[in-house]
Amino acid sequence: MKAAVFIERDGVLNHARSERHYQVSPITLDDFRLNQEALPLLQKLKAAGLLLVATTNQPGLSRGYQSRRELDRMHELLRATFPLDDILVCPHDETDTCSCRRPKPGLLVEAGFKWRLNLDHCFVISDKWQDAEAARAVGCTSLLLRSPWNGVARSGLVLPDLAAAVERVLRLRTTKPLMAA
Numbered sequence: 206m207k208a209a210v211f212i213e214r215d216g217v218l219n220h221a222r223s224e225r226h227y228q229v230s231p232i233t234l235d236d237f238r239l240n241q242e243a244l245p246l247l248q249k250l251k252a253a254g255l256l257l258v259a260t261t262n263q264p265g266l267s268r269g270y271q272s273r274r275e276l277d278r279m280h281e282l283l284r285a286t287f288p289l290d291d292i293l294v295c296p297h298d299e300t301d302t303c304s305c306r307r308p309k310p311g312l313l314v315e316a317g318f319k320w321r322l323n324l325d326h327c328f329v330i331s332d333k334w335q336d337a338e339a340a341r342a343v344g345c346t347s348l349l350l351r352s353p354w355n356g357v358a359r360s361g362l363v364l365p366d367l368a369a370a371v372e373r374v375l376r377l378r379t380t381k382p383l384m385a386a
């Protein structure tokens with residue numbers, strides 16, 4: 206079985222505006238500014254044999270202010286820029302009571318089936334507590350990037366930035382190797 210690193214899109218792979226107590230997702234390709242510093246870091250993870258999966262909550266799809274076509278264009282750019290194996294989207298609003306809107310772990314479970322992952326050996330990198338919570342629910346190792354969205358981090362690691370998180374993943378990976386299939 207393989208191991209993956211799940212990486213939150215907004216705030217990690219692309220820049221996202223902050224508005225009071227929320228992070229605001231870009232909704233057009235023009236607003237979609239990628240974090241170029243992430244490229245060499247993702248390449249390191251890829252070189253270590255890890256599968257890379259971007260995840261994102263996009264309730265604008267359900268609420269109607271995010272067009273699917275524009276989101277597809279943004280994600281084409283994301284795939285063209287970073288060595289991602291997959292991009293998983295929760296299109297729901299909190300009123301849809303789905304199982305994939307973080308902090309629920311549905312996207313991680315879905316990826317686990319699709320890619321035949323051992324979730325115990327997977328990592329979740331994000332700037333938000335909701336992802337740490339989802340990671341905890343399914344046994345992934347959470348690495349939170351310090352941000353205003355960390356909440357009360359009850360478990361897992363909090364690191365200063367993506368570079369530090371990637372170094373930690375690579376270190377943990379060598380101390381916790383996967384059994385040969």
Ligand SMILES: [Zn+2]
Pocket residue numbers: 295296297303304305306
């Ligand atoms: Zn959902």
